[in-house]
Amino acid sequence: MSTRPPTLREKRRYLLAKIEPCGVPVDGKDLYYAIHEATTSLWGDVVVAAMQPVVIAIEDGYAILRCRRGTEREYAIALSTITVCRDTRIALRIIATSGTIDSLRDRIKDRGPYVMEGGEVTATETTDNSGSPSVETGDSNGNPSTDTRDCTFDTRVYQIVHCDGHKVDVIEKGFKNTHRLFLTTADLEEK
Amino acid sequence: MKITDACVYPYPVGNSSVRRLALEARQLGYDSIVAVDTPACEAEGVIVLSGLIIAGMPVKDVTNQIKRGKGHGVVVSVQARDNGFNRAVCGLKGVHILRDIACADKYAFDHVAAKIAADNGTALDLDLSPIISQRGHTREKVIHRYFDILVLHNRFEFPLTISSGARSVLDMRPVREVSGFCSLLGMNIQDTEDALAGVGKILAPKEMAVKVLS
Numbered sequence: 001m002s003t004r005p006p007t008l009r010e011k012r013r014y015l016l017a018k019i020e021p022c023g024v025p026v027d028g029k030d031l032y033y034a035i036h037e038a039t040t041s042l043w044g045d046v047v048v049a050a051m052q053p054v055v056i057a058i059e060d061g062y063a064i065l066r067c068r069r070g071t072e073r074e075y076a077i078a079l080s081t082i083t084v085c086r087d088t089r090i091a092l093r094i095i096a097t098s099g100t101i102d103s104l105r106d107r108i109k110d111r112g113p114y115v116m117e118g119g120e121v122t123a124t125e126t127t128d129n130s131g132s133p134s135v136e137t138g139d140s141n142g143n144p145s146t147d148t149r150d151c152t153f154d155t156r157v158y159q160i161v162h163c164d165g166h167k168v169d170v171i172e173k174g175f176k177n178t179h180r181l182f183l184t185t186a187d188l189e190e191k
Numbered sequence: 192m193k194i195t196d197a198c199v200y201p202y203p204v205g206n207s208s209v210r211r212l213a214l215e216a217r218q219l220g221y222d223s224i225v226a227v228d229t230p231a232c233e234a235e236g237v238i239v240l241s242g243l244i245i246a247g248m249p250v251k252d253v254t255n256q257i258k259r260g261k262g263h264g265v266v267v268s269v270q271a272r273d274n275g276f277n278r279a280v281c282g283l284k285g286v287h288i289l290r291d292i293a294c295a296d297k298y299a300f301d302h303v304a305a306k307i308a309a310d311n312g313t314a315l316d317l318d319l320s321p322i323i324s325q326r327g328h329t330r331e332k333v334i335h336r337y338f339d340i341l342v343l344h345n346r347f348e349f350p351l352t353i354s355s356g357a358r359s360v361l362d363m364r365p366v367r368e369v370s371g372f373c374s375l376l377g378m379n380i381q382d383t384e385d386a387l388a389g390v391g392k393i394l395a396p397k398e399m400a401v402k403v404l405s
Contacts (some may be wrong), residue, residue, distance in 0.1 A: 020361060041326045077371040080364050081323050091361040094368075154202075166214060166235070182207035182360045184214055184235075 011069035012052075016104040017079060017092040019061050021169055021180060023162045028055050030086040031063060039078040051075055056101060062108050063092065064101060072097050151188045153181070192223040192238060192391030193384075194366055197288060197316055198268065198354035201226050205358030212360060213237040220366035225266045225354070225390060240390070244290070246270035250279045257285035266390060268316065271295040274304065281308040287393050288352055290316035292340060293333040302343060309349040314393050315340055317386065319364065319372050320356035337376050351382075352389035 019026055032055040039048045051071040056064040067075040079092045095111075098104050149160045151170060158170035158181065166184045196216060201209040209226050213234035216224045223238035231241040243265045245256050257267055268288040269280045272295060280286055281304050289308065292300055292315060300315070308315065317340070321333040344351055353373070357363045364372075366387070373383040385392075 037326075041330075073371065076368065077375065080368040080371070083324050083361070089359070089361055091363075093365065167211065179206060181202065182211045182215075184208060184210040186210055187208045 012066055012099075013069045013072050014056065014098050014101050014104055015065040015067065015072065015075065015079070015094055016096045016098070016107055017063045017065060017094050019058070019063055020091045020093060021089075021162065021182070022061055022164060023169075024088055024090060026058060026063070026085055026088070026090065028058050031055050031058065034082050034085040035065070035079065038081045039075070042078045042081055043074055047071075047074060053078075059105070060108055062095075064104050153183060153187060192240075192388065192394070194221050194387045195223040195225065195240075195352070195390040196221050196355050196357070196363070197225050197266075197314075197352035197390050198242060198244075198290065198318070199224050199226050199357045199363070201229055204228070207358075207360045209239055210234045212357065212363070213239055215360040215363050219363055223390070231264055240394075241265045242268060244268045244270065246291075250276060250283075253280060253286070254283060257283065261285055264394075266394065271299055274299050274301060278304045278307055281313045282311055284311070286311075286313055287390075288314045288316050290318065290354070292316070293318065293321055293336045297336075300340060300343070302347070305343040305347040305349055309347040312350065312393055312397065314350035314352045314389050315344070316352045316354050317373075317376070318354050318356045319369065320354075320362065322372055322375070323355075323362070323364065334376065341376060341378065350389045350393055351386040352393075353383075353386045 035053050035055065036048070039051060039053055043051070050068065051074060052066070052068050053075060054066040056066050065075070065079070076094050079094060082092055083089065096104060096107050150173065151158050151160055153170065157173045159173050160168055161171050161180065162169040166186070168183045168185055168188060170181045170183060171178055172181070199205070199212050201207060201212055204227065207215075209229050212224060212226065217235050217237045221237065223240060225240045225242040227242040227244055229239065229241055232239050241264065243256070243260050245253050245267065247270070248256065253269055260267055266287050267285055268290045269286050271277050271289050271292045277289060277295070277299055281289060307313075317337055322330060325333065343349075353369060355363050369387070370380065370383050373386065378386070
């Protein structure tokens with residue numbers, strides 16, 4: 001089948017969404033299934049058929065999504081009902097809508113990858129080489145690096161798994177409780 | 192307080208500290224939040240109001256609980272139950288919000304309760320968490336119940352509040368998306384703005400019906 005000329009092609013819109021919590025690995029296919037389930041559940045098959053939701057790419061913790069022009073609002077509402085992607089708790093924060101993928105990629109560059117502001121968190125210890133979860137960090141080129149640190153919160157020892165500005169995500173040390181806690185640097189400074 | 196999330200559960204009930212919830216709320220477009228069982232403060236530029244939720248108690252005990260929280264600037268919310276209980280609670284002074292109406296039975300909030308709520312300035316909370324996290328029949332039921340409440344709201348004009356019921360920063364939603372959810376319920380932008388400002392309105396001192404000038 002030959003490609004349609006540009007004037008006959010249907011117009012599309014691209015959405016940029018940030019995947020939270022930062023550093024959670026999300027597969028494109030899993031995210032597509034989650035989106036499809038959420039949109040179908042909220043709007044029904046007919047609207048979803050008209051919407052044509054697609055996951056274009058997942059880059060640096062951001063998802064680039066596509067839908068037909070004019071259905072962005074419905075798509076955005078459906079996206080905000082996503083809470084789980086393959087048993088992993090996530091939330092999609094829509095950042096921008098655009099007519100081209102390139103402009104969304106520029107946005108990702110402008111916002112930058114996850115940045116670790118290492119000096120802000122007061123950590124009690126800095127030694128852990130036992131293969132436990134690591135902190136997602138980024139250098140000026142956007143290349144992730146690894147670091148592991150411990151901190152104390154509410155008389156328990158936690159391991160910092162992600163740090164971005166004032167935001168600090170931690171997981172309790174040990175093998176029993178592996179749930180994330182979402183804290184700030186000020187919480188960790190408090191004794 | 193123009194844009195308030197009427198109920199969030201910080202650590203230890205939830206998995207996010209109150210500061211982190213406040214930080215997230217600021218980024219999502221809120222200027223204040225009601226945090227349950229947390230002292231009132233200002234964190235990350237967001238006003239954090241102390242919230243008290245009274246659940247599973249008879250009216251007499253509710254009155255006692257309200258007396259304890261009186262004068263401390265606490266936002267008192269009572270979990271809805273049967274119709275008689277809701278009518279009684281809506282008429283109580285000191286009850287700010289009647290919440291979890293979607294979990295109560297079908298006729299729990301009728302026109303009489305709506306009239307009492309409007310007269311007493313008691314707000315009804317629209318919790319968005321079931322709309323976000325539930326699917327299928329459960330969500331349909333909640334949306335239907337909210338439609339019903341909005342019909343009464345348009346008739347009697349009792350205040351409304353909107354809450355995310357967030358136990359985590361992942362449960363919070365931007366104001367733009369809250370507006371989207373409200374549009375599903377048939378609320379226009381003005382209604383949504385009024386509902387988001389609902390907590391500020393119910394906490395503001397009531398204007399006197401007649402003002403004596405001299």
